[in-house]
Amino acid sequence: MSNVLTITRPDDWHLHLRDGATMADVLPHTARQFARAIVMPNLKPPVTTTEQAAAYRERILAALPAGMQFEPLMVLYLTDNTPPEEIRRAHASGFVKAVKLYPAGATTNSDAGVTDLSKCYKTLEVLQETGMPFLVHGEVTDPAIDLFDREAVFIDRIMKPLRQAMPELKVVFEHITTKEAADYVLAGEGPTAATITAHHLLFNRNEIFKGGIRPHYYCLPVLKRETHRQALVAAATSGNDKFFLGTDSAPHAKGLKEHACGCAGCYTALHALELYAQAFDQAGALDKFEAFASFNGPAFYGLPRNEGSVTLKRESWTIPAELPMGDTTVVPLSAGEQINWKMA
Numbered sequence: 287m288s289n290v291l292t293i294t295r296p297d298d299w300h301l302h303l304r305d306g307a308t309m310a311d312v313l314p315h316t317a318r319q320f321a322r323a324i325v326m327p328n329l330k331p332p333v334t335t336t337e338q339a340a341a342y343r344e345r346i347l348a349a350l351p352a353g354m355q356f357e358p359l360m361v362l363y364l365t366d367n368t369p370p371e372e373i374r375r376a377h378a379s380g381f382v383k384a385v386k387l388y389p390a391g392a393t394t395n396s397d398a399g400v401t402d403l404s405k406c407y408k409t410l411e412v413l414q415e416t417g418m419p420f421l422v423h424g425e426v427t428d429p430a431i432d433l434f435d436r437e438a439v440f441i442d443r444i445m446k447p448l449r450q451a452m453p454e455l456k457v458v459f460e461h462i463t464t465k466e467a468a469d470y471v472l473a474g475e476g477p478t479a480a481t482i483t484a485h486h487l488l489f490n491r492n493e494i495f496k497g498g499i500r501p502h503y504y505c506l507p508v509l510k511r512e513t514h515r516q517a518l519v520a521a522a523t524s525g526n527d528k529f530f531l532g533t534d535s536a537p538h539a540k541g542l543k544e545h546a547c548g549c550a551g552c553y554t555a556l557h558a559l560e561l562y563a564q565a566f567d568q569a570g571a572l573d574k575f576e577a578f579a580s581f582n583g584p585a586f587y588g589l590p591r592n593e594g595s596v597t598l599k600r601e602s603w604t605i606p607a608e609l610p611m612g613d614t615t616v617v618p619l620s621a622g623e624q625i626n627w628k629m630a
């Protein structure tokens with residue numbers, strides 16, 4: 287049993303930094319662990335142009351504490367009206383690394399998202415040419431579809447036709463939560479990869495209802511049953527280079543989570559690597575962690591691996607009950623619980 291784990295400095299391939307005072311408090315948490323992060327564009331208003339991405343990137347770099355090294359990898363938010371030229375501008379910028387699909391109404395700040403993906407095919411053809419990945423929140427929004435089935439139905443209704451129309455498009459199926467999604471990626475229809483969060487590796491949907499309703503375990507796509515969690519753990523620890531780390535850390539104010547209509551999102555930027563280490567350790571697969579956290583993502587994005595390393599130690603500590611963030615408070619995932627790994 288190894289008690290120390292040193293890996294090449296990892297990246298977070300799916301992160302919500304937010305903006306303003308919240309961003310200033312998230313950044314040190316992320317930059318302590320990760321060299322780079324794919325920064326999600328679902329701000330209010332969303333980051334839909336290269337110009338907005340440039341301004342957001344400048345705000346991030348200005349908020350980074352002195353002495354911390356961190357590179358934000360910017361993402362454009364696709365809308366029904368994103369013109370093909372915007373994708374060319376984004377690619378030419380060098381700092382925009384991907385384009386994101388939010389089906390309209392699927393998740394937090396997705397109102398400006400896409401209502402019908404086939405309307406975007408002209409724009410996606412240009413994206414395919416550039417080689418930049420298309421990041422997908424993979425859930426249908428059809429109210430007739432059971433909430434727990436929305437990811438699986440998305441594969442048939444959206445992923446498969448997209449893959450047929452765009453055989454070379456690099457696609458990242460973000461924050462996968464089901465065996466169906468893991469199997470779809472494993473089947474290897476074209477260049478498709480997936481990110482997996484720590485919380486979907488650690489928990490099944492029982493966690494949301496243990497002893498009462500627990501809003502800090504509510505995120506989208508929602509946690510699924512245990513068979514799905516096991517399929518995700520198998521995928522993440524398989525050594526298959528199509529799967530990589532993306533925390534989907536998504537801060538929401540405590541009062542908006544503990545609410546009659548609570549927001550979706552789990553805050554894990556504080557302790558992401560420790561949570562993942564716990565999941566890989568429980569699966570007896572610590573030897574597979576470095577590729578998942580540090581090698582597979584850059585390989586898919588066509589970026590170099592990071593220099594340097596981070597070290598985790600087997601040491602028990604208690605996750606704080608809450609964290610001051612901007613002018614509010616955020617409750618981290620598994621607040622008040624013990625965790626067995628600690629960043630050195």
Ligand SMILES: NC(=O)N[C@@H](CC(=O)O)C(=O)O
Nearest residue numbers: 302393394505506536550551
């Ligand atoms: N995952 C979540 O539950 N929430 C994310 C949005 C998203 O990634 O879907 C957020 O921005 O709050």
Ligand SMILES: [Zn+2]
Nearest residue numbers: 393423506507
């Ligand atoms: Zn999402």
Ligand SMILES: [Zn+2]
Nearest residue numbers: 302326534536
């Ligand atoms: Zn997200």
